[in-house]
Amino acid sequence: MGGKEPLLLPLDADLTSYYASFSVHDKEFSFRFFNLPHPSEDGRSSLKDVKMTCDPENRQLLAGFDDILQHRLKECQDLPSFVLELQDILDDISFAHVKLSLPSPNFYRRVIQEIDSIGWNNLAHVGADLTQLKFRIFDHAGREHIIEVALAVNYPKVEPKATADMPCVVDFGWDEGATLKTLLHHYEEAILQYQDFWTIMEDLDKTFWIMEPENPCRSDTFRRIALGGHCSLSVTIDPLAPRSIPECRFFGSDATITPIRSKLTSNIYKWNKAKLLTENLIEILDIVFPLPEVNAQDDISVSCGICYTFRLPDNDPTNKSFGKEGSIPDRACDNGNCGRPFHTDCLVEWMRTISTTRQSFDVLFGECPYCSHPMAVKLRRA
Amino acid sequence: MSSSSPKGLSRIAANRLHKELKEWQMNPPAGFKHKVSDNLQRWIVEVNGAPNTLYENETYYLQVDFPENYPMEAPQVIFTHNPPLHPHIYSNGHICLDILYDSWSPAMTVSSICISILSMLSSSTEKARPVDNDRYVRNCRNGKSPKETRWWFHDDKV
Numbered sequence A: 001m002g003g004k005e006p007l008l009l010p011l012d013a014d015l016t017s018y019y020a021s022f023s024v025h026d027k028e029f030s031f032r033f034f035n036l037p038h039p040s041e042d043g044r045s046s047l048k049d050v051k052m053t054c055d056p057e058n059r060q061l062l063a064g065f066d067d068i069l070q071h072r073l074k075e076c077q078d079l080p081s082f083v084l085e086l087q088d089i090l091d092d093i094s095f096a097h098v099k100l101s102l103p104s105p106n107f108y109r110r111v112i113q114e115i116d117s118i119g120w121n122n123l124a125h126v127g128a129d130l131t132q133l134k135f136r137i138f139d140h141a142g143r144e145h146i147i148e149v150a151l152a153v154n155y156p157k158v159e160p161k162a163t164a165d166m167p168c169v170v171d172f173g174w175d176e177g178a179t180l181k182t183l184l185h186h187y188e189e190a191i192l193q194y195q196d197f198w199t200i201m202e203d204l205d206k207t208f209w210i211m212e213p214e215n216p217c218r219s220d221t222f223r224r225i226a227l228g229g230h231c232s233l234s235v236t237i238d239p240l241a242p243r244s245i246p247e248c249r250f251f252g253s254d255a256t257i258t259p260i261r262s263k264l265t266s267n268i269y270k271w272n273k274a275k276l277l278t279e280n281l282i283e284i285l286d287i288v289f290p291l292p293e294v295n296a297q298d299d300i301s302v303s304c305g306i307c308y309t310f311r312l313p314d315n316d317p318t319n320k321s322f323g324k325e326g327s328i329p330d331r332a333c334d335n336g337n338c339g340r341p342f343h344t345d346c347l348v349e350w351m352r353t354i355s356t357t358r359q360s361f362d363v364l365f366g367e368c369p370y371c372s373h374p375m376a377v378k379l380r381r382a
Numbered sequence B: 001m002s003s004s005s006p007k008g009l010s011r012i013a014a015n016r017l018h019k020e021l022k023e024w025q026m027n028p029p030a031g032f033k034h035k036v037s038d039n040l041q042r043w044i045v046e047v048n049g050a051p052n053t054l055y056e057n058e059t060y061y062l063q064v065d066f067p068e069n070y071p072m073e074a075p076q077v078i079f080t081h082n083p084p085l086h087p088h089i090y091s092n093g094h095i096c097l098d099i100l101y102d103s104w105s106p107a108m109t110v111s112s113i114c115i116s117i118l119s120m121l122s123s124s125t126e127k128a129r130p131v132d133n134d135r136y137v138r139n140c141r142n143g144k145s146p147k148e149t150r151w152w153f154h155d156d157k158v
Helices: A056-062 A066-075 A079-097 A105-118 A180-193 A195-207 A254-270 A277-285 A344-353 B011-026 B110-122 B133-139
Strands: A007-010 A018-024 A027-034 A051-054 A123-126 A132-138 A144-150 A161-164 A210-212 A222-228 A231-236 A247-251 A358-360 A363-367 A374-378 B032-035 B042-048 B059-065 B076-080
Touching: A007 A079, A018 A079, A027 A079, A051 A056, A056 A079, A066 A079, A105 A123, A105 A132, A105 A180, A132 A180, A144 A180, A161 A180, A180 A195, A195 A222, A195 A277, A231 A254, A231 A277, A247 A254, A254 A277, A344 A363, A344 A374, B011 B032, B011 B110, B032 B110, B042 B110, B059 B110
Parallel strands: none
Antiparallel strands: A007 A018, A018 A027, A027 A051, A123 A132, A132 A144, A144 A161, A210 A222, A222 A231, A231 A247, A358 A363, A363 A374, B032 B042, B042 B059, B059 B076
C-alpha cells in the first residue's frame, strides 16, 4: 500500500467530527467525518450514522462504491479502523484505474479544433467533459441522422466509439490521420447506401398497419403487417437490396393464411424491382390490407383472447425481461370462422388448467377456449 | 383456491379485469349495474329481474370474487342477501350453473356470466328452492365456496 499512517484530527470539542488525511500511491486524500457517536460505556459503537464528505474529484472516484462504504461503516467500530478500510478501497480503485483521471489539455484542444472543422452547427449535443458528442447528418431526403461518438480520455490514440441508428455497423477504420471528420464521412457514405432502404420502409410504415415493431427505428429491417382476420405477415428486408423479394412469414389460422400464401407463391414472378415493396405486396397478394386504427392494440382482433392484451405483461418479477415489452399473440385458432389470436404462454397455461388436455411429448392437445376447435400447442423449451 | 384465503390478483388478471370493467362501463349488460368500488377483485353487481318474468321488479345482488389466476380459473359467483327463489339457486346464494365451474373458459366474461344468470332466472317457471337445498346448505356451513362442490348439472331446461 505504501501509504503513510493516516492523520486524524478532531474538528470539535465533543469529538463528533474529524478531519482525516492520508496518501495512497503518492496521492493525497482528505475526508471529513461528521455525526460520530459518543463512545459508549462498553467501548462498542457503530459508525452507521456517520456522514462523510470529500472533494469532488475523490467523490467521483468513489462513485459507485456507496454501498461498500455504507457496509464498511456499519461494520467498523471506530474511526481509525474505517479509515484503514477506506485506504484499502482507494488503493484498489486507483490501481484499477491506473491514473484514469482527467484528459490532458491537448485532448480538449484537439477535440475543439475538430469540432471547429466539422462545424458546430452539425453538433447536436455535447457532454460537459467533451467525451460524449452527438453529430447530426442530413441525408438527401432530409432525414436527420444522429451519430453518437464517445471519446476515450487518451483520444486520438484510442479509437472513438461511434453508434448510429442504422441497419449495420459502420467500419470507419481508425488510423494515424483519422479525425472525427473522416469518421463522419464514413457515416455519410454508409447513410447514402441505405437511402432506398429507408424510402421503402417509410412507405411501408405509411401504407400498412404495422403491428411490430411498435415504434420502428431506422435500424429495424423487419415489419409485421396486419392482414386482417387475426392474420399478419412478417417481412424481413435486406437493407442493401430493399427492392428484392423479402423474407416472408405468415401468422394466423391456416384457413385464412393458406389462400394468401398460395397467391404469394403463384404470383411471385410478378415481383417488380422497379416498384415499391408496398406496391408489389398489394399486387401479388391481391388482398385489401386493413388500415391502422386508433388504439389498434386494444382492438379485439389483435389482442390475446385469454389475457386481453397485445403485449403479454411479464408476470414474474424475478425474470430478466420483467417490465420490458412482452411477446405479442403468436398463435391463432385454425378454425376459419374463429381465428382468435392467443399468446402461446396463455394457451399453455389455460390448457394446463383443464383436465381434458392431453400431452404427447412436448405438444399439448386441447381446444380453442372460444370455439372448442381442436388446438395443439408446442411447449417452449425452458 | 377458496375465497377464504384471497391472494392478490396477478398482473394478467388485473389487466384483464381493468379491460372487462372498461368494456362493462361502456356497454353494460341489460338489467345489471356494477356497484362502483375500488376493489377490482370483488365486484358487487345489482341484478334486476327481466320484465314479464317471475322476477320482474325484483332486485338481487351478485358477489363476484376473482381468483389470483383469473381468467384461467372461473370467478366465484354467489347471490348475497336474499337470493332469488329458483330451482338452481340455493338459499345460501350458491348457483348451480355449469359455466361457473366445469364449463368455464377464458372466452367468458363477467358480462357473459351475468347474462347467463339472468337467462336462467328468466326461463324459470316456478319460484322454488332446489330439492336438495337443506342438505346442501347444511354441508356448506363453514363458508365453503361453491367452487369446492362437485356439481352435477342434470337439468338444462331451467
